[in-house]
Amino acid sequence: xxxxxxxxxxxxxxxxxxxxxxxxxxxxxxxxxxxxxxxxxxxxxxxxxxxxxxxxxxxxxxxxxxxxxxxxxxxxxxxxxxxxxxxxxxxxxxxxxxxxxxxxxxxxxxx
Numbered sequence: 001x002x003x004x005x006x007x008x009x010x011x012x013x014x015x016x017x018x019x020x021x022x023x024x025x026x027x028x029x030x031x032x033x034x035x036x037x038x039x040x041x042x043x044x045x046x047x048x049x050x051x052x053x054x055x056x057x058x059x060x061x062x063x064x065x066x067x068x069x070x071x072x073x074x075x076x077x078x079x080x081x082x083x084x085x086x087x088x089x090x091x092x093x094x095x096x097x098x099x100x101x102x103x104x105x106x107x108x109x110x111x
Contacts, residue, residue, distance in 0.1 A: 028061075035063055049075040050101055057094045076100055 036044065043055045044064050049072035056062070056069050066086070073081045073093070077100055085093050 031061055032063055035059055035061060049073075050104065053097055054101065057097050073097065076104075 036042075039055055043051050046052055052064060052068060052072040053076055056064055056072075062069070066083075070081055070083070070086055073086065077096060081093075
């Protein structure tokens, strides 16, 4: 139960999903929490841009604040990322991200 409360607090504080005047509040919360639980850890609290982007790029709903996702993608891709590139399920961006992460793997294994 405490983990669920942590999720709801995160949804309200960080993602701005509020119950007041929002008839879809619980459905949105449940969908986001289901997506979080797929990973089994609290990746959304990570400061690691690869972890943040890895868990978000294949999702159909925004699980972290847009600006945090954009900043993570800029760091991982090593280039400016335009807002309109960060659309849900952007296959070009997903492929670029995955290719870039593959080039990081040898460096990550050493550290």
